[in-house]
Amino acid sequence: MEDYIDVEEMPVPDLTYLRSVTGDDKDAIKEVITIFIETAPEMLTSLKNSALAGNHEQLRAITHKFIPQLVYVGILSVITDVKIINSESKEMNDLMQRVEKIIKIVNNSIDYLKNII
């Protein structure tokens, strides 16, 4: 399990990209983070349900939409996992483990993001 990150030690969201794209527009940054906080839980639920149901088409669609949003709010540590699920979910033996890891990290990041807006 050396690929997996200890959630206690996961990095905090990196907002460099968002600051750059918005030109450090505080309102815009806040709005993007708010949108993420509002929509991410639903996406995580869909991700888990699709993985449990073995619905690979749905997994592909969800991860496709999720990647840019994770980049915007700087949750970069899960990008590789999301991309792997997007392209290889059918062949993965550790699909559920990866999904759980993503959920934990994203939820943890959401808590962090809630505190900074």
Add this chain to the structure above:
Amino acid sequence: MEINNSEFTVLIVDDVDANVLLLKLLISKAGYKTLTAFNGRDALEIVEKHRPDLILLDIMMPIMDGHEVARRMREIPDKAEIPIIFLSALNSTEDIVQGFKLGAADYVSKPFNKDELLTRINHQVSLIAAKRLISRQTEELRKTIIGRDKLYSVIAHDLRAPIASIRMVMEVLIAGIKRESIDDDMYELLIMANRLTDDSFTLLDNLLKWTKSQTGRLNTVFQDNVDVMNLVSGVVEVLRAVAKLKNITINIIGSTERIARIDIDMVKTALRNLISNAIKFSYDGSVVEVEIVEKPDRIEIFVKDHGAGISKENQERLFKSESHFTSFGTDNEEGSGLGLLLCNEFVKRNGGTLYFKSQEGIGSTFSFDIPTLNSNNI
């Protein structure tokens, strides 16, 4: 070319709020006007109502995906040309290729790089602006050409008939008058007036035909079976009167019984121009030779003068329509520079080729060939 971004509207189509928000912010900051849609169907409605200048289109969307939007847009005549930059989170080659097949102008990955995205948008907008400028200039040019051709046509048409009448009167006068009944000066004036009238008529006739050929109204070559010898004799006969004014003799060398399937009016115009030029550049008292040479399936007609000839430098300018090259004849006759251009065009349209050789101070020979029918085709 200076581009004012605020004159251009970019439609952003994406089903993810955060994407739309960031794109809108970025593009607005660059000075563009923006419109937004969150699915393909709404995007098509906006395109119909507002006609944006550029579309940033996400591929994977609910209700109608980006590829389908592009496909439908290409079917709307006045919207088909709106450039589309596809946006997608994954660099799927299949998606990219499909996008370009549907006419995508460009492709950008999400999450986008700010500078790259703006560079690509600016590039598309500069292409749109250049296209519009070219379009405007083309339209202005088209109108100018129509105006010019109309003017040429009116001048040529409306002046041709009265000049033709004057020319006829002059010819009748000169033919009917007794040389000794008037002063030498008066007779010279009459000869000059007759020559000028004839030149003017030829110029107007050429101008009219040139205008027609340039405006596409002379596209159809009216072909008929034409007795080549009759054609040559007829043209020479008419021009003998003109040649006589410079004491020039026109000799026909050779003969033929061949028939050519040609537009008689065009070939007559070509031959008339060549003989007129030969007269123009011949000296008083010299000879112009019109020679007919039979070749297998073709006839070659040579018009040879022993006049001023053409310098090497001027030979290169003879058939350049943009320069309208013209020069004065041996008796200071003026030309329009249209005659040879017409000859070349008309000979080509009748399946022939115009040739020439010339030496300054020795004279010129212009020739053209036309295909003839063999007896089985008649």
